[in-house]
Amino acid sequence: MVQSLNRLRESPSQTAGPYVHIGLTPNFCGIAGVFEKDLGTEMVNDKTKGERITVRARVLDGTGTPLKDALIEIWQADAAGLYNSPTEIRGAADPNFTGWGRMPTDMVSGECLFETIKPGRVPYKPGLLMAPHITFWIVARGINLGLQTRMYFADEEQANAEDPVLARIEHRSRVPTLIASRQDDVYVFDIHLQGDNETVFFDV
């Protein structure tokens, strides 16, 4: 016998179900008066530094139908590439930027909009920078464990070409699934859960 590692095991995930809004965005589904406002709907204020952008996201199932009951959370660095987190030790992030957003997809169109700023670059390992990106976490009915992916920006070609995470994607034809196209100030990011254009999801 050897010593025990005395580790616990992570609680297994379960689907968020179709009524995830009750807990995470109650005002959105008509439960008013419990929480003043839904968390994560305001990432920026008047003083936030950086380029204002809108991210328009959808999640599509294996038939190409947008999910109307998904919930997306995003997490990103500020314009200087710092995270608003106690585990950020490189410096103080912009206090006027939360870095975290949460939106349900619309019950009719399946779209959701994040009003945010374009993030700066952050380090990967010493000497290597990642391209600007936003981390996505997607839950919904039918998704047993939250899906993690990233959104990169189509107008950051040079940075994307150097990105060490994008470089890990063996099938180069799949890289564009992580790159949002730009239409004026709106970045459009469609997340395909399965099929020919299946988005790259991460075990990270």
Place this chain on the structure above:
Amino acid sequence: MSIDPKPNRQPEIGAFFQRDRSWHPPAYTPGYKTSVLRSPQKALLSLDTTISEITGPVFGHGMLGELDNDLIHNFAKPGESAIGERIIVYGRVLDERGKGVPGVLLEFWQANAGGRYRHKKEGYIAALDPNFGGCGRTITGEDGSYAFRTIKPGPYPWPNGVNDWRPAHIHFSVFGHGFAQRLITQMYFEGDPLIWLCPIVRTIPDRAAVETLIAALDMQSTIPMDACAYKFDIVLRGRRSSVFENRLEGN
């Protein structure tokens, strides 16, 4: 969002232990029909956690309202309360190293005592309770502990198989200190025979894993003549010590 400064505590900044995806439910679980078209078919891209997942949002206690952890009263008219079996749910948020995880936001939601959710898209014939909303939240204490008061939710039928019923359950959403710890799960109740019939429970391959989601009845923590108690601990991913790892600063 505000951040508790906690100047006397060095934040842990190590990468997270890899997730054991054979312990979690796989994406494709055809017994749970909706998963069929919503499950990726290609392999996930594996990465050691980067700063983008090691960091994560942290919420201050200042965001909480007085009744946020009291579902019996937080939607009720003044002087009234929700109908049903009054319970206290309590426990700790730990990580895989057994350490309590302090200062993390827990959110929970559930149906009422009759199994009816307060949601536009829900049409089950059981009645709404005018004094029950079904949502609550709290933030863990220094040792990772939390508690809230609610009514025990009822089981309800759902359109999966012809005659599938969800066991009584409460949904939990848990943050952590890093975005990689983000977790949503469900809590079930000791002794419920519907647990082992449920296609959603059965997405979890290992019976021992399911058992970690079943809250224990704790008669020592009940409040006599008031509320029964159930204990439910939640385990988040642990993290490595960063002592010997390349430091992220200075790049």
